[in-house]
Amino acid sequence: MPVAARGIEGTSESARVIFQAGYLLGMAAMFYRAVFFDMQYADHKHATWRHSEGTMKSKQSGVTLIGFLFLIIIVGFFAYMAMKLFPSYSESMGVSKAMNQIATAGTNGKTLDDIRRDLFFKLGFQYVDDATIKPSDITIKRDAGGGNTLNVDYDKQIPFMYNIDFLLHFHKSVPLQGNVGQ
Template sequence: MKRTQRGITLLGFIIVLAVVGFFAYVGMKLFPMYSEYYSVKAALKGLATDPGTASADPAKIQDLFFRRLYISYSDNVKPEHVKIRRADNGYQMDVQYEVRRPLVFNLDVVGKFHATQMLTRGGDGV
């Protein structure tokens, strides 16, 4: 009875390890970008639930927004990325920004993010 070996060879293991390592590296580059985006969404949602935010002036709303972002160490969102315009019963706040991170040699990962939140006088943010 002849026994044959079964399993992965050393070369196959190295190739699988390289592919998994590459995707882990890309994930490490993407995770902070998406983490910051979810911090922006949380800050917008928090502003929408605060009573009296929609009756404040736009400069005060923007200041409150950036204070919330400062807590979560978000550094890619700048004041020029934030647009506040009057809506029916309060304001509509739009945050649109782009994040570019180097990946490998001359290749970059680019993330374009956009979040919108209604700030209504009722404080429900809907």
């Protein structure tokens, strides 16, 4: 984890992922400028730019074709990664919304199977894929104070490229109102 990412306590995991992606993109931009624009580091804090003295009256500046292709490759890579990951996070938000609807509707006298059935019904309206959450991923835990908590804990594997996959783990807990039957 980058040093700067450790300083943001209390933020959500998705905010940390976005921060780290921005940090990596900034580092890639610094590398790009250092390679393609003759950046020299006198020390670690200050950078100086080397200007070549040409015979032309005006200095030309801009991005070369190789530099532009390098930039397109980096932006394309992160765009492809975002296109692969966004649907899973959108699906996770749908799971959270369906769980909150179940919790606010109340669960007096409902069994675990009834709650699972209601949750799967509501997940259908949230465009959550049927293969994403299995019935075994949904549990109800009884607290020490007698309250109940609905837990959904599931993993999603997303193929990225070649033999590289993303493995995302989602966990959501919602306190239930009312008593759960056996």
